[in-house]
Amino acid sequence: MKTSGSSSEMVAALATALGGDLVLSGQDIERYCRDWHGDVTTGAVAVIRPRSTAEVCAAVRAIRALGLSIVPQGGNTGLVLGCTPDDPSRQVIVSLERMTAIRRIDEDDFSAVVEAGVILSEFKDRVEEAGLYFPLALGAQGSCRIGGNVSTNAGGINVLRYGMTRELVLGLEVVLPDGSVFEGLSTLRKDNRGIDLKQLFIGAEGTLGIITAVSVKLMPPAEKVATALLGLGTLSDAIALYRRARRDCCDLMSAFEFMPPIAFTLAQEAIPDLAMPMSADYPAYVLMEISGSGLVDIEDLMHRFLEGVMEDGLVLDGVIAASRSQAKNLWLFREGMNEGQARRGPHLRTDISVPLSRLATFVEAAEAAVTVRLPGCICVSYGHVGDGNVHLNVLPPGGLSGEEVQQQIYEAKGVINAVLDDFGGSISAEHGIGRLKKADFLQRLPPVQRRLLTAVKQAIDPDWIMNPGCQLNSDTDS
CATH class of the missing domain: 3.30.465.10 (Uridine Diphospho-n-acetylenolpyruvylglucosamine Reductase; domain 3)
Structure with a gap:
């Protein structure tokens, strides 16, 4: 399909077809065209904000009739540019923010x-x-x-x-x-x-x-929750601890996060009055949570589990939250470290997964490879032990130009992905592909999988109007 008319004419046509209340343009759309971290700002012909499924249907037909394509958008909190337009003169954002029933x-x-x-x-x-x-x-x-x-x-x-x-x-x-x-x-x-x-x-x-x-x-509510922050000797010990926790706590374990010591520094840079609950001198940390309801004594289970692993030397130190507010404070370290990294400027954010049994070995190998290639960078590895998901982020040193920072980010990504390939891992564990990871995704996509994905896309969206540029290339872009 070919677009016809100027941008203002297309906006007018959309307003006529859908009603002016649904259509935004000009400066009113700026916040919809900026990614979550503010690293990328683009544009769009317009933003349409339907209030019902029927209005979404009408919007899709109106956009299609103009020969334009559609970028669906929810909260615009994605991290891979999946809902950020990349062809502003041909794309319309359809925001679902008004469909809140x-x-x-x-x-x-x-x-x-x-x-x-x-x-x-x-x-x-x-x-x-x-x-x-x-x-x-x-x-x-x-x-x-x-x-x-x-x-x-x-x-x-x-x-x-x-x-x-x-x-x-x-x-x-x-x-x-x-x-x-x-x-x-x-x-x-x-x-x-x-x-x-x-x-x-x-x-x-x-x-x-x-x-x-x-x-x-939906699930029964977790009325009883026990949260603990634990200091360990190595990341390998965290894997061993997880193995024990899965055996002893079974399916009552709801979270098992690992963090490096720098996590606390970064969190306190973002939240200065955040009080450190224990020594920050251990090589590795685990934030663990078990939860349940009914007749299960969650607090007793946590105490008995930690007594056993501390007696065995697997855990060196730890603190158990005595209240929900203390538990929330422990989680602020995990959440605040992300804001602390953002405050240090542009950096590489990864979202990768490897087999759980090889997680510690992967982190060690990848961080070592980055240090050799980019000795001034700081590696920050953290994530979800239980599902093998690592966020291995790389912070370039201060004092570099914007171009130098982007070059270091690009090189660090290549180094980490090369190690990841050796470990049989995934470049996207939970964030998706979007536009940011598309090239790396397609480079690693086996021919049969590419053929099947393209066939599904062609069958459902033969004109490639739905979020073009995200995940796959059209035949004309391949």
């Missing part, structure tokens, strides 16, 4: 149906008021939206116990590239009627359609 919460069915624009934390609060629990937990949960969580198959700190977003989704409602609707908002737990079509849209990052509503699983 929680259609129902069913206590007996342990399920809910929620529109794509609902902010994650607000949904979790509503579910809690109903006496239930939705386990997806992210640093950006005060800003990210349910549709984006599903479109990116978000991970977070509770993957260990509850799985990725994909495992929490029961059904979807999706507006397809021709403006029709895939209606699949079932709440059935067991439905084996052939290919599960909803799975095509989970993690597709808006390249196959616009998710407008989701039905999800």
